[in-house]
Amino acid sequence: MTQALWLALYSAGDTPLPAVLLVDLVRDIVADANPFAGFVAASLSGSTWERDLDRVLAALQVLGALDLTVTDDPAEREKIVELSGKADPELTLVRLTPLGRGGVRELLVEDGVDAPLAEDFAGASVEELSAVLNSGPSLEVGDAVLGAWLGARVRQRRRPPSWPSFALTPRLPETV
DSSP: TTHHHHHHHHHTTTOOHHHHHHHHHHHHHHHHHHHHHHHHHHHHHHHHHHHHHHHHHHHHHHSEEEEEEEEEOOOHHHHHHHOOOOOSOOOEEEEOOOHHHHHHHHHHHHHOOOOOGGGGTTTHHHHHHHHHTTTTTOHHHHHHHHHHHHHHHHHHHHHHOOOOOGGOOOOOOOOE
């Protein structure tokens, strides 16, 4: 049920998401899980959902799983207004910390969701790398994937040449 919420936060990478969008996502999750709860969810005011989600997000921040910031950037505010459809939305932004990202990844993998790490792409072919980068990850995620891929190639080139194996060298006859 909460997989959609975790997936939204995880796939955002280091890009913060507006908390107001998470309120709508939680409302949709509840409505999909139980038709009666969905009816109740639709009748509750947005402030009830926002207050409850704010409490959960604050607890996760105290535990070190989330970073919460309030934006004062006019461009970000306009984007949040456009995405939320509200004239005066809450301007809190939510981002998973590395600790939170690791925990969410574990939950997703347990649920059978493919949640690879950037390092998983270190051995990928150019075609696989291109497909990942063209699938639309955030800039931070794309940078991490590309960094892991390039790092693996640099390490391969810096390896010293293999020394000949002495085990394969023919033995000289022993003198008696």
